[in-house]
Amino acid sequence: MSGVVVRRSARSSRFGAAGLIAxxxxxxLLPFVAYESxxxxxxxxxxxxxxxSMWNLLAGFGGLVSIGQQAFIGVxxxxxxxxADHGVSPFVAIPLAALTAAVLAVPTxxxxxxxxxxxxxxxxxxxxxxxxxxxxxVDALGGASGRSLEGMAGMDQTLRAAATYWxxxxxxxxxxxxxxxxxxxxxxxxxxxxRDDEIAARAAGVDVTRAKxxxxxxxxxxxxxxxxxLVIDALSVQPNAIFSVQxxxxxxxxxxxxxxxxxxxxxxxxxxFFALQELLSDAGTWYLIVLGLIxxxxxxxxxxxxxxxxxxxxxxxxxxxxxxxxxxxGTGRA
Amino acid sequence: xxxxxxxxxxxxxxxxxxxxxxxxxxxxxxxxxVIGANGAGKxxxxxxxxxxLIPSAGTISIDGVDVTRMSxxxxVRxxxxxxxxxxxxxxxxxxxxxxLSGAYLRKEGPWSLDAVFDLFPWMPxxxxxxxxxxxxGEQQSVAIGRALMTNPRMLLIDELSLGLAxxxxxxxxEALPRIVANGCSILLVEQDVSQALAVADHVHCLLExxxxxxxxxxxxxxxxxxxxxxxxDAPAEAG
Amino acid sequence: xxxxNAVLQGLLLGGLYALFATGLSIMFxxxxxxxxxxxxxxxxxxxxxxxxxxxxxxxxxAVVLVAIPIFSVLGYALQRTLIQRSLGAxxxxxxxxxxxxxxxxxxxxxxxxxxxxRTLEAGSFATSxxxxxxxxxxxxxxxxxxxxxxxxxxxxxxxxxxxxxxxMMRAASDDPETASVVGASPAHIYxxxxxxxxxxxxxxxxxxxxxxxxxxxxxxxxLLFAFEAVVIGGLGSLWGTLLGGLALGLTQxxxxxxxxxxxxxxxxxxxxxVLAFRPQGLIPARAV
Numbered sequence: 001m002s003g004v005v006v007r008r009s010a011r012s013s014r015f016g017a018a019g020l021i022a023x024x025x026x027x028x029l030l031p032f033v034a035y036e037s038x039x040x041x042x043x044x045x046x047x048x049x050x051x052x053s054m055w056n057l058l059a060g061f062g063g064l065v066s067i068g069q070q071a072f073i074g075v076x077x078x079x080x081x082x083x084a085d086h087g088v089s090p091f092v093a094i095p096l097a098a099l100t101a102a103v104l105a106v107p108t109x110x111x112x113x114x115x116x117x118x119x120x121x122x123x124x125x126x127x128x129x130x131x132x133x134x135x136x137x138v139d140a141l142g143g144a145s146g147r148s149l150e151g152m153a154g155m156d157q158t159l160r161a162a163a164t165y166w167x168x169x170x171x172x173x174x175x176x177x178x179x180x181x182x183x184x185x186x187x188x189x190x191x192x193x194x195r196d197d198e199i200a201a202r203a204a205g206v207d208v209t210r211a212k213x214x215x216x217x218x219x220x221x222x223x224x225x226x227x228x229x230l231v232i233d234a235l236s237v238q239p240n241a242i243f244s245v246q247x248x249x250x251x252x253x254x255x256x257x258x259x260x261x262x263x264x265x266x267x268x269x270x271x272x273f274f275a276l277q278e279l280l281s282d283a284g285t286w287y288l289i290v291l292g293l294i295x296x297x298x299x300x301x302x303x304x305x306x307x308x309x310x311x312x313x314x315x316x317x318x319x320x321x322x323x324x325x326x327x328x329x330g331t332g333r334a
Numbered sequence: 335x336x337x338x339x340x341x342x343x344x345x346x347x348x349x350x351x352x353x354x355x356x357x358x359x360x361x362x363x364x365x366x367x368v369i370g371a372n373g374a375g376k377x378x379x380x381x382x383x384x385x386x387l388i389p390s391a392g393t394i395s396i397d398g399v400d401v402t403r404m405s406x407x408x409x410v411r412x413x414x415x416x417x418x419x420x421x422x423x424x425x426x427x428x429x430x431x432x433x434l435s436g437a438y439l440r441k442e443g444p445w446s447l448d449a450v451f452d453l454f455p456w457m458p459x460x461x462x463x464x465x466x467x468x469x470x471g472e473q474q475s476v477a478i479g480r481a482l483m484t485n486p487r488m489l490l491i492d493e494l495s496l497g498l499a500x501x502x503x504x505x506x507x508e509a510l511p512r513i514v515a516n517g518c519s520i521l522l523v524e525q526d527v528s529q530a531l532a533v534a535d536h537v538h539c540l541l542e543x544x545x546x547x548x549x550x551x552x553x554x555x556x557x558x559x560x561x562x563x564x565x566x567d568a569p570a571e572a573g
Numbered sequence: 574x575x576x577x578n579a580v581l582q583g584l585l586l587g588g589l590y591a592l593f594a595t596g597l598s599i600m601f602x603x604x605x606x607x608x609x610x611x612x613x614x615x616x617x618x619x620x621x622x623x624x625x626x627x628x629x630x631x632x633x634x635a636v637v638l639v640a641i642p643i644f645s646v647l648g649y650a651l652q653r654t655l656i657q658r659s660l661g662a663x664x665x666x667x668x669x670x671x672x673x674x675x676x677x678x679x680x681x682x683x684x685x686x687x688x689x690x691r692t693l694e695a696g697s698f699a700t701s702x703x704x705x706x707x708x709x710x711x712x713x714x715x716x717x718x719x720x721x722x723x724x725x726x727x728x729x730x731x732x733x734x735x736x737x738x739x740x741m742m743r744a745a746s747d748d749p750e751t752a753s754v755v756g757a758s759p760a761h762i763y764x765x766x767x768x769x770x771x772x773x774x775x776x777x778x779x780x781x782x783x784x785x786x787x788x789x790x791x792x793x794x795x796l797l798f799a800f801e802a803v804v805i806g807g808l809g810s811l812w813g814t815l816l817g818g819l820a821l822g823l824t825q826x827x828x829x830x831x832x833x834x835x836x837x838x839x840x841x842x843x844x845x846x847v848l849a850f851r852p853q854g855l856i857p858a859r860a861v
Contacts, residue, residue, distance in 0.1 A: 065668050067609070111845055114852040118607035118668055119808070122800045123848070126841050129797065133838040245793060249676055256669055285680040292680070296673035299666045300658055384754050410756035422751040424744040435744045438737060439756040484756055 017180065019318065024173045031162035039165040043233050045274045046168040047226050048254060050175045052266035054222035055251035057179050060261035061191050062215035065117075068124025070247040071108070071131045072101040072220040076227025077242045078135055081142075084151040091167055094228040101224025102217045109216050113209065125245065132243035146238030149231055168229045175222045179263055180319050182218055187211050249288075253295040259305025263319035268307050336398075337362050337519050338383070338488050343392035345375070345382050345543075352378040354543040356392070358521075360488065365510065365520040367534030367551075369527050371563055375543040376523040377419050380492045383521070384416040385409040396488060411439060415486025419493045421477040423465040430461035432476050436483025443485025444516045450479040453509055471502035478506075482513065489518050495526045507533055527559060541565045578709045579830035580823065585711065587802075587822020588719025589784070591815040593777035593795065594802035595725060596770035598814040601803065603746045603766040604660065609671040611774060612796030613678040618644060618778030619787045620686055623693055633695055633783075640775045648771025649764040656767065657760045675792065682789035695783040718780045722818065725773055726811045732769075742766055794837075801844040807854025816855050 031039050051073065059065045076097035083093040108127055115123040136144040152160060182188060190211035193201035202208055231237050250273070258269020273291075280287040298305060310316060338360040345353040353375045360366050370376050381387045383394055385406035394402045396412045404412070415436075423432050433450055451458045454475045460468075465476060474494065481489060495503040503526070510533055514520060524530040530537060531551040539547040539562040547554065547562035593615060600608050608614075618640055625636045655674070659666040693699075695714065702710040733739035741762050745752040749759035781787065781795070798821060806817025824843045829836035847854065 059665065063664075065665055067672065111848050114848050115804070117605075117664070118601075119800075119804065121668055122607055122609070122797070123804070125793075126797055126801065126844055130838065130841045130845065133841070137834075249672070252669060252672060260665065285683045288680045289677050289684070292673040292675075292677035296655070296670050296677070299669035299673065300655075300662050303663050303666065386750055386754065405758070406750075406753040407756050407758045410754065416754040418751060418754065422748055424747040424751065426743050426747050427740065431740055431743075434737070435740060435752070435757075436755045438741050440737075441756075480755060 017177065017319070020173065020176065024169060027169055028166065031165055036158070036161050039161060040233075041278075043165055043168040043229065045270060046172040047229055047233075048250060048270040048274060049267055050168075050172045050226040050229075051223055051247060052251050052254035052258070052270050053172075053175050053179055053263070054219040054226070055248075056255045056260060056263070056266045057182070057215055057222075058219040060255065060265070061183055061188070061195075062212050062219075063191075063195060064212060064216060065121045066112075066124040067121045067245065067248045067252075068112075068126070068128035069219065069223050069251060070243050070245060071124070071128035072105065072223035073227035073230065073247055074128070074131055074135065074239065074243040075101045075104055076224030077231040077237045078141055078227075079224065080228040080231045081147070081149055081237055084149055085140075087151070090149060090151055090228070090232045091163060094167060094171065094225050094232075097228035098221040098225040101227070102221040105217045105220035108220075109213050113212070113216075125248075128243055128245070132239050135243075136239045142237070142239075144239060146236060146241075148236040152232070152235060164229070164232050167232065171222075171225045171229055175225070176263065176267070176319075178218065178222070182215070183263070187214050191215065253291055255305070256295045257298050257305055259307030259310075261304070262307045262311075264310075264317075265305050265307045268310075269305065272306065335362050336360070337364075337396065338521065339393075339395050340383065341393055343379070343382065343394070344390045345378050345387055346390045347378070352543050353382065353389075356540075356543070356545060358538060358545075360519050360521055362487075362519055363514060363517075364535045365514060365522065365533055367530035367537040368521065368523045368540060369525070369530050369537060369559075369563065370540035371565075372525065374540040376540055377492055378543075379540070380416065380419075380490045380521070380523050384414055384490055410484050410486075411441070413485075413487035415481040415484045415489045417474075417477045417481045417489070417491040417494070419496065421470075421473040423468075423473055423476055423480075425464070425466040427465060428462050429457060429465050429468070429476055432465050433457075433479050433483050436480040439484065441485045445482040445485050447483075449516075450482055453482075453512060454479060471498050471506070474498060474502075474506060475509075478509065478513075482518075486518060489513065489520045491520060491522045493523060493525065495524065495529055503529060527563065531559075539563060575708055576827070576830060579826050581709060581711060582715070583823035583826025584819055585715035585719050585822070586826055587819035588722040588815075589715075589777060589780055589818075590798050590802045590822050591818025592718060592722035592725055592773060592780070594799035594806075594814045594818050595722070595729070595811060596773040596777075597796075597799045598803045598806075598809070598811055599729070599766055599770045599773075602809045602811075603742055604656070604667075604763050605746075606656070606660070606667040607671070607800070608656075608770075609668065609796065610675040610678055610792075611799060612794070613675045613682075613792030614644075614771065614774045615778030615781060615795055616682060616787060616789060616792045617678060618775040619693065619782035620682055620691075620789075622779050622782060623686075623691055626693065633693075633698070637776070637779050640779060641772050644771040644775035645768040648767040648769075648774075651771075652764040652767035653760060657763065660763075675796075679789055679792060686789060688788060688790070690786045690788045691782075692786045693779075693782040699783045712784075714780065714783050718777075718784070721776060721780065722815060725776070726815050729769065730811060738762070738765060798840070801840060805844060805847045805854060807857040810854070810856045813854055813856035820855070 055069055079097040079100040080090050080093040083096060084090050112120055112123050112127060135141060141147065190206045193206050194208050194211065198208060227242065254269035254273045255266050257272055259265030276291065280290060302309065336359050340356060340358045343353055343356040344351065356379060368376050368379065378387060382389050385404060389402065393400060396414060399412055401409050401412055424435060427435065433447060468476065494506050507529055510520060522530060522534065534551060537548065537551055537554065538545050539559060541562060547558055597608065597611050600606055621640055622636050625631055625639065626633060655670055656667065659670040699714050702712040704710045733742055741752060741757045745757060745759045745762040752759055752762065802817040802821050803814050805820050806813030820843065821840050825836040825840045828839035
């Protein structure tokens with residue numbers, strides 16, 4: 001008998017989901033004790049964690065590198081604008097923004113999945129541009145200059161800030177736990193098989209395209225919700241800004257620095273990114289130059305990112321989605 | 335004069351040791367056979383000598399020059415030529431272009447397009463054909479011709495007979511003495527034991543990465559070879 | 574007659590797109606990578622020309638002759654350092670590294686030259702045209718772009734089919750490992766391919782800047798045009814890239830004739846239509 005035991009979770013991971021919920025509970029109390037400036041900048045952090053997690057889901061697990069996820073951020077933002085015009089509360093509109101993004105992701109995937117690898121990445125960018133150019137032509141939604149969000153005017157300023165904060169936090173928690181849930185199920189198993197050997201996985205009957213499409217839709221939904229949060233936070237939308245490729249740059253940099261293919265990666269990466277942003281906020285464009293250089297160096301010399309380093313040093317896993325072997329000392333063969 | 339000398343060679347694929355403690359020396363003008371079953375480490379050995387894989391221990395030298403740390407393309411300059419397993423012709427190149435790719439370094443030597451055409455007389459007619467449309471035997475000839483075009487002193491041939499009809503295999507083997515006659519030593523890896531025994535001056539039998547039997551074909555008994563090849567009665571250390 | 578003019582202008586513009594897309598096509602054909610900094614490199618070439626024209630007494634044609642070899646050397650060096658390393662660092666690395674490079678280049682340009690829109694003073698060459706009749710005139714610079722595209726593509730085709738290095742480029746594209754056992758260093762061969770690609774990027778970037786104004790942020794949209802030309806034409810075929818560039822230029826120009834605001838969108842839609850109905854492109858072909 002071999003002394004090797006196959007495990008899903010390490011001891012640390014029992015703290016993972018529970019810990020996340022505990023942290024979320026503490027964070028949820030923050031509007032009662034902290035200044036609005038704190039909660040307001042945390043909204044930005046939450047959005048970054050959300051969109052980076054979505055990009056990580058797509059690229060790190062689905063193998064689909066996209067430079068066009070801003071398409072769904074924009075779609076989500078415009079969905080909230082549109083629904084608010086029709087009397088729906090912007091906060092209620094956030095899940096509908098996720099839904100709209102997921103629905104539009106179906107035809108998008110039919111086109112984009114015809115491209116592979118690097119070409120998929122750039123093809124998605126073109127598709128994002130198409131969404132931007134089409135929405136810029138809708139005068140009811142403000143055309144090329146954008147417009148402001150209706151339905152928030154009557155709301156108390158403090159309450160609005162707190163509600164925005166809670167909405168952003170809720171979207172982030174749902175996004176991260178959603179990734180965890182998705183990847184521990186059949187889809188995660190299929191994607192692991194694909195990552196190891198796509199041809200063998202197909203031969204073994206794994207519906208590779210279906211698994212990738214599910215991940216693509218989930219990622220779109222998360223980005224759509226994040227777009228909804230952004231528009232509620234800013235109270236207005238402008239097509240060139242909401243569909244900017246800058247969002248993709250943020251997602252990619254965060255995930256690459258944090259650690260691609262680990263659910264913890266985008267969270268850690270977003271915190272580092274956010275800290276750098278605060279630290280270098282006076283440096284203007286130098287900030288992006290430094291960030292680009294860090295991301296390039298990270299991709300070349302630290303392909304598993306910061307979280308990969310954490311695992312190497314401590315073996316800690318908060319959200320294990322793979323399986324790993326443990327050799328039991330004493331029973332294992334030398 | 336020793337042309338190729340390999341000593342204490344260990345090669346790992348990740349955790350797995352594919353070749354272990356391998357020694358060989360090939361004299362000028364010799365043909366050496368390495369036989370062994372599937373997975374015995376034969377291809378790994380050849381690919382390491384060619385410079386595609388990096389050994390974890392041991393040295394490889396050609397004509398007294400230590401090439402262990404050299405990359406594959408640098409070893410070609412020192413006279414190493416490889417006929418890879420599965421032929422590996424360049425599919426988007428024609429037959430002639432595949433041959434000419436071997437002349438990339440423009441090394442002096444006996445082999446030229448005409449000399450290869452002389453060795454394989456069917457080729458000139460089909461020189462402009464895409465290499466993707468050749469039969470297995472034709473592809474193997476082009477792969478040999480391409481390696482010869484590098485004017486190697488040490489030709490490494492990986493599974494000459496694999497996937498070929500017996501009559502084609504015989505024709506391939508008939509070409510080997512002419513290659514040796516042009517001043518080239520051959521290290522041949524084969525699953526087909528009888529062909530290797532017929533052509534080689536000396537044979538090494540590999541089992542799980544180690545030489546378990548070696549000697550001149552005439553000195554080796556059939557039963558010994560079978561034991562070495564299949565590992566029946568092999569020491570229990572394996573595993 | 575105005576429509577005919579739009580068609581002719583579209584072909585001239587399309588020729589320039591094709592020239593610009595050639596570098597992207599080569600790098601994909603040989604190394605199977607998309608260089609996301611492709612557009613920004615062309616903008617760097619434009620700013621390099623601007624700096625040389627304003628700060629030296631070099632005439633524009635001399636600037637072109639200087640910029641192309643500089644870019645070739647830059648391309649070779651970039652391949653041997655960043656790109657070659659990223660090829661060995663996993664499937665996502667090339668994309669991440671070239672994307673990082675794109676962001677870095679954009680912001681370095683922004684820092685050095687500000688966000689202002691610039692034009693390159695190209696003298697009489699840029700303003701002269703062949704007047705066919707009252708409504709149709711073909712600018713020298715536009716014709717130069719189309720001619721340069723055709724000459725470049727023919728020259729590259731001859732290079733890869735007739736020369737020792739060109740042949741090895743196709744071989745390394747098929748199978749880099751086997752290329753190395755016949756004596757070629759794949760990294761060196763890839764470096765030469767990148768040098769050629771960068772030379773075409775520099776030439777295209779200079780022609781772009783003589784035709785129209787530019788600023789540091791214009792790179793990504795240029796990249797998308799080049800990308801569309803490559804996909805519309807068919808991956809891995811330079812003649813396809815020429816055809817794809819012409820199709821894109823023609824579409825933009827003709828649509829612009831009716832509604833200038835829709836020109837770029839129309840180009841994107843042609844790209845999506847090709848994806849939907851002819852995903853292999855107009856001329857599907859083997860590498861390079």
